[in-house]
Amino acid sequence: MNRSERALEWGLEELHRKDADNDLSDQIFAAWVENRSERRYEPMNLVVLAAGLFVLGLVAWYSTLSDPLATTDSELVYLRGEELVQGGGTSFVAGDVLLGSGQEFDLRMRDGTWMTVEQQGLLRLGEDKTGIFVEPLAGRMTVHTEREGFRVVSNRRVLAVEKNSAVQLSIPNQETIMDPRIARTLARTSAALMLTTVLTGQASFLPEPDFDSLPTGETFVADVDMRDVVGIEDKIEALIKSLVKGEDKTKKKGLKKGSKKKLKKTGKKKSPSSSAPSKLLQILAKDPEAWAYTRTRLLGLVSGDIDDAARGRILDVLVRDTDKRSVDYFIKQLKADASKVSWSQTLYLTERKLKVAYKVVKNRMAEHPSPKLTHAAAILAFHGNDSGREILESVGSYVGNPKTQDMVLAAAAGLWALGDKATWESVSEDVADMVAEPLEMRPRLKKEGALLARALFYAQVIEGKSISLAYPEQSVNVFIKKMGMEMKDSEAVEKNIERLTGGR
Amino acid sequence: MPTSKPQEAFDLQEQVSVHQDGLRRYLRYLRCPSDRVDDIVQEAFLSLLRSNERVEEIDDLGAWLRCAARHRYFDGLKTWRRGRLAEAQELDREWELVARDDAGETYLVYLRECMAELEKRSRRALHLQYAERRSRVEIGGDLDMTVAGVKSLLSRSKAALERCIRRKEAS
Numbered sequence: 001m002n003r004s005e006r007a008l009e010w011g012l013e014e015l016h017r018k019d020a021d022n023d024l025s026d027q028i029f030a031a032w033v034e035n036r037s038e039r040r041y042e043p044m045n046l047v048v049l050a051a052g053l054f055v056l057g058l059v060a061w062y063s064t065l066s067d068p069l070a071t072t073d074s075e076l077v078y079l080r081g082e083e084l085v086q087g088g089g090t091s092f093v094a095g096d097v098l099l100g101s102g103q104e105f106d107l108r109m110r111d112g113t114w115m116t117v118e119q120q121g122l123l124r125l126g127e128d129k130t131g132i133f134v135e136p137l138a139g140r141m142t143v144h145t146e147r148e149g150f151r152v153v154s155n156r157r158v159l160a161v162e163k164n165s166a167v168q169l170s171i172p173n174q175e176t177i178m179d180p181r182i183a184r185t186l187a188r189t190s191a192a193l194m195l196t197t198v199l200t201g202q203a204s205f206l207p208e209p210d211f212d213s214l215p216t217g218e219t220f221v222a223d224v225d226m227r228d229v230v231g232i233e234d235k236i237e238a239l240i241k242s243l244v245k246g247e248d249k250t251k252k253k254g255l256k257k258g259s260k261k262k263l264k265k266t267g268k269k270k271s272p273s274s275s276a277p278s279k280l281l282q283i284l285a286k287d288p289e290a291w292a293y294t295r296t297r298l299l300g301l302v303s304g305d306i307d308d309a310a311r312g313r314i315l316d317v318l319v320r321d322t323d324k325r326s327v328d329y330f331i332k333q334l335k336a337d338a339s340k341v342s343w344s345q346t347l348y349l350t351e352r353k354l355k356v357a358y359k360v361v362k363n364r365m366a367e368h369p370s371p372k373l374t375h376a377a378a379i380l381a382f383h384g385n386d387s388g389r390e391i392l393e394s395v396g397s398y399v400g401n402p403k404t405q406d407m408v409l410a411a412a413a414g415l416w417a418l419g420d421k422a423t424w425e426s427v428s429e430d431v432a433d434m435v436a437e438p439l440e441m442r443p444r445l446k447k448e449g450a451l452l453a454r455a456l457f458y459a460q461v462i463e464g465k466s467i468s469l470a471y472p473e474q475s476v477n478v479f480i481k482k483m484g485m486e487m488k489d490s491e492a493v494e495k496n497i498e499r500l501t502g503g504r
Numbered sequence: 505m506p507t508s509k510p511q512e513a514f515d516l517q518e519q520v521s522v523h524q525d526g527l528r529r530y531l532r533y534l535r536c537p538s539d540r541v542d543d544i545v546q547e548a549f550l551s552l553l554r555s556n557e558r559v560e561e562i563d564d565l566g567a568w569l570r571c572a573a574r575h576r577y578f579d580g581l582k583t584w585r586r587g588r589l590a591e592a593q594e595l596d597r598e599w600e601l602v603a604r605d606d607a608g609e610t611y612l613v614y615l616r617e618c619m620a621e622l623e624k625r626s627r628r629a630l631h632l633q634y635a636e637r638r639s640r641v642e643i644g645g646d647l648d649m650t651v652a653g654v655k656s657l658l659s660r661s662k663a664a665l666e667r668c669i670r671r672k673e674a675s
Contacts, residue, residue, distance in 0.1 A: 003598050003601065003602070004666050004669075004670070005662070005666070006595070006598070007533075007598075007602045007611065007669075008615070008662055008665055008666055008669070010529075010532065010533050010602070010608075011608075011611055011612055011615040011669075012615070012630060012634050012662075012665075013532065013634060014529060014532070014608070014612055015612060015615060015616060015619070015634070016630075016631065016634035016635040
């Protein structure tokens with residue numbers, strides 16, 4: 001190809017581009033640029049600003065006096081201690097990262113009131129001593145509330161908000177938090193983000209567990225009301241400490257002692273295979289409030305500054321929170337709105353429901369292809385059904401389209417993870433070219449592939465023996481070795497692998 | 505910690521609106537992957553923000569931003585795709601000839617005009633290939649042609665476009 005031909009190819013591509021430059025990352029960058037521009041204060045604006053700050057200062061001072069919980073850490077919206085909020089019929093918990101571009105969603109507080117958030121960019125639900133808060137990570141958000149007196153901590157000032165008023169928040173420290181490099185990493189690589197939600201347990205659309213349907217395992221725990229034993233909070237704290245430090249303190253102290261006390265009363269046997277964390281979780285399954293607290297604490301910890309081993313132990317506990325009802329929820333949601341499909345929800349699919357899911361995902365892919373659906377297909381394919389694999393293969397037709405690059409990469413990771421290079425090569429020459437390169441040469445693919453591997457690994461763990469044995473060629477060990485992963489997870493997880501793969 | 509003092513005086517929004525598209529075109533000409541294009545463009549503007557050079561003292565801001573983007577892209581290639589570095593460097597040298605001094609705008613205007621001169625079927629075939637991302641088999645189905653026929657049609661259409669653009673450039 002000579003210069004003239006290259007120029008023509010480029011020109012034709014340019015002329016036929018379709019909104020490729022208007023993705024979320026771009027919008028976030030534009031919002032960031034706009035925000036910077038708005039910060040260039042004109043003299044008149046400075047007068048208005050000074051007056052506004054004075055008034056805000058007075059209000060803040062008053063609010064601080066009247067609100068002992070007031071904090072001045074950063075720019076946050078607090079929801080006043082709710083452990084869980086719902087938006088659009090979906091539950092969110094602390095740690096969830098919500099993406100949006102000019103969209104509006106309602107968060108319903110537990111007291112029944114609503115807060116409307118107009119979102120442009122990324123926000124995260126966080127948690128601190130005062131409760132759950134909404135924190136803009138990039139872009140901006142506007143908050144409307146029908147509720148009096150919720151607090152906005154802004155620019156080191158506390159503002160009491162009147163009923164039905166609106167507050168607009170932007171990023172407090174542009175140089176750090178709103179650096180578009182951070183924002184786009186989170187925003188555009190939706191593949192990595194979704195996989196990360198699985199990895200960390202912070203699924204954006206993870207439904208609230210159905211406590212009634214949680215498997216209780218050993219029946220003796222069903223009769224135990226831990227609140228009647230001794231301080232469940234202490235036991236939860238002990239569990240958390242043990243998970244972080246890697247010491248099973250609950251086994252030695254809290255739980256065992258409490259359980260024994262009840263065991264004597266009920267006369268039921270203790271399963272020798274059960275571990276302390278799982279027992280406590282089963283007990284917590286009968287106490288939704290205590291479990292919500294524990295889960296929120298664990299979700300908060302898992303994204304924090306802890307080592308990989310501790311993270312693995314916590315994830316191991318969190319993935320045991322298997323919600324069978326969420327399968328129906330997933331499919332219902334998939335049918336209702338494909339954009340809200342959580343890849344992580346496919347982790348909870350049972351074999352019976354997989355057939356339905358394949359069909360739904362396939363139909364949805366035909367209508368509205370997306371990276372999330374591709375991830376779902378990857379998981380489905382890993383479950384061994386050809387339909388999932390077909391979906392991944394069909395992604396090859398999107399190669400070359402910048403808007404669907406994440407889909408292709410997701411499919412690439414999925415197919416690679418399936419260990420089927422032939423499939424890769426049949427997808428398309430371009431994808432084959434991508435996969436032909438060693439994974440080490442493609443850091444992004446490696447990252448996604450590794451995340452996928454971990455996620456699939458957990459899928460295997462919670463899906464249990466039948467799937468693994470039905471498809472032994474896809475054993476977790478083979479696949480993890482293929483991904484070059486280092487296993488740093490707990491012994492319990494290692495045992496699960498051994499069990500699932502039959503010791504291979 | 506940033507090593508240089510960020511600039512606050514110039515209107516970033518305006519500079520982004522003026523230079524962003526050209527910068528993107530330039531990177532795409534160098535065959536920079538689309539996901540990297542956005543990253544590098546944003547990095548270039550961040551470099552400008554954090555630069556000690558005053559914007560008003562930069563003679564050719566477009567060239568300055570291209571230089572920043574080029575360094576960023578080439579650095580990336582050196583790390584993870586060294587094999588493509590030479591090709592990118594070659595394309596970079598070509599860019600001046602293709603883009604002239606208006607970020608390729610003139611070339612695209614000529615191309616648009618030349619496209620209008622093509623037969624309807626040729627335009628349709630090019631649209632299906634570049635806008636709809638259809639395969640030759642699909643294009644053939646749409647235009648009721650064989651795959652070989654589609655290949656030939658696309659080839660002839662592109663050759664016609666090249667001739668047309670050369671003619672316009674010469675005039």
